[in-house]
Amino acid sequence: MVPKRDETYEEPLHKKKQDSNPSYSSLPDEIILNVFARVSRSNYPRLALVCKNFRSLILSSDLNVTRFHLKTQEILVHVYLQFPDSDRPSLFTLWIKPGHTLTNQLGKNEKPTGNIRLVQIPSYFSYTPMQSVAVGSEWYGISQGDTPSSTIWVLSKDIYGSFWRKASNMTVAREKPLACALDGKLYVIGGCTAKRSTNWGEVFDPRTQTWEPLPDPRPEQRFSSIRKLECWIDKVLYRCNKHRCSWYNRKCKQWRVVKGFTMMNWDGNIGMIEVANYGGKLLILWDKSTYDDKPGYKDIWCAVISLKRHVRPEIDEVEGNIEWADIVHKVPNSYVFVRSVLNEV
Known part of the structure; x- marks a missing residue:
């Protein structure tokens, strides 16, 4: 005979604790x-x-x-770096340490804080960033992965929200091509073996949903490195180089210097310059030769600058304020900065 269980029986304390903390x-x-x-x-x-x-x-x-x-999307900054011991560029992401206040390290012995770094994406992360280009009222996405692709994506909207769908394919599969919009059309160049001049670039017309090849430039231009050093922020065009950051005054049709960049301290040791729209702020990447205990290396710097335009009858200028700047990676002198890609996901 099985004895009846005492109604006053209690489970052991260790078992209660285990059941109350599920994985x-x-x-x-x-x-x-x-x-x-x-x-x-x-x-x-x-x-x-x-x-x-x-x-x-x-x-x-x-x-x-x-x-x-x-509505918790964040802007991700992806950077492609080419190293001499690799056949393909390596993909890095700008990583910001959670819960830490970012500071301006310019002029502070130029030592990295470790709060901001370019971190190589692990192999198990299969996310492929896209370059997004606005053509009229539509956004087009072009893959920036290591595998050549002819697929083009377009951002569509319906009553359920926004989603990406496939548009008409390019005529050539491309690896990390560059793209821009002009006069309501999408221009895509590079990213393929240009044995034939027609492979160099093509243009997409959204109205006819057709692709046409671009005229062939000279061979030295076709194989040269094409870089974007300009970006739009609040309908203002900004341009940066080794000497200054400028903005274009459309009313006066002239370039003017952005105020407040004296702390950047760009000199003859500055190499690569990359600029991008970082959520309405100016993100700048540049490299600089280092003279520390590792000769033959460069430091990659990153800075985010907030911009404020002052428009008065007697003056029209843009003032920049460096919110934070830091060394994000150390690379050998022989590396090549391929490009950066920003996505809001």
């Missing part, structure tokens, strides 16, 4: 995605190491959709 991985995916979407993407590399399910959710498109609906 986070046992939660429904919808709840985990909702939590991840509210966390800075800077935490994702560590979260991806917790378990396979976390890694799968972080890599899924569902997370991007959740962030879109919760």
Whole structure:
């Protein structure tokens, strides 16, 4: 005979404690995605190491959709660096340490704080950044992955929200091409073996949904490195080089110097310059020769500058304020800065 259980019986304390602390991985995916979407993407590399399910959710498109609906999207800065011991450029992401105040390190012994770094994307992250280009009222996306692709994406909207759909394919598969908009058309150049001049570039007309080849430039231009050193912020065009940052006054039809950049201290040791629109602010990447204990290397710097335009009857100028600047990576002198790509995801 099995004795009746005493109604006053209590579970052991250690068992109660175990049952009251279930694993986070046992939660429904919808709840985990909702939590991840509210966390800075800077935490994702560590979260991806917790378990396979976390890694799968972080890599899924569902997370991007959740962030879109919760309006928690962030701007990601991707940088391609070419090293002499590699056949392909390496993809890095600008990583900002969560919970730390960013400071301006210019003129402070030029030592990196470690709060901002260019971190190489681990091999298990299969996310492929896209270059987004506005053509009229539509946005087009061009893959910036290592695998050549002819696919073009266009951002569409319906009653359920925004989503990417495929547009008419390019005539040539391209690897990390450059793209821009002009007169309501999409221009794409580079990213393929230009054995034939027709491969160099092509233009897409959204009205006819057709592609046409671009006229062939001279061979030295076709194979040269094409770089973008300008960006638009609040309908103002900015341009940076080794000497200054300027903005274009459309009313006067002249370039004017952005005030407040004396602390940048760009001199003859400055090499690469890259500028981008970072959420309405100016993001600048540049490299500079270093004279520390590692000769033959350069430091890659990154700075974010807020911009304020002063328009008065007697003056029209733009003033820049360096919000933060820091060394984000050390590279050998023989490296090549390929390009940067910004995405809001």
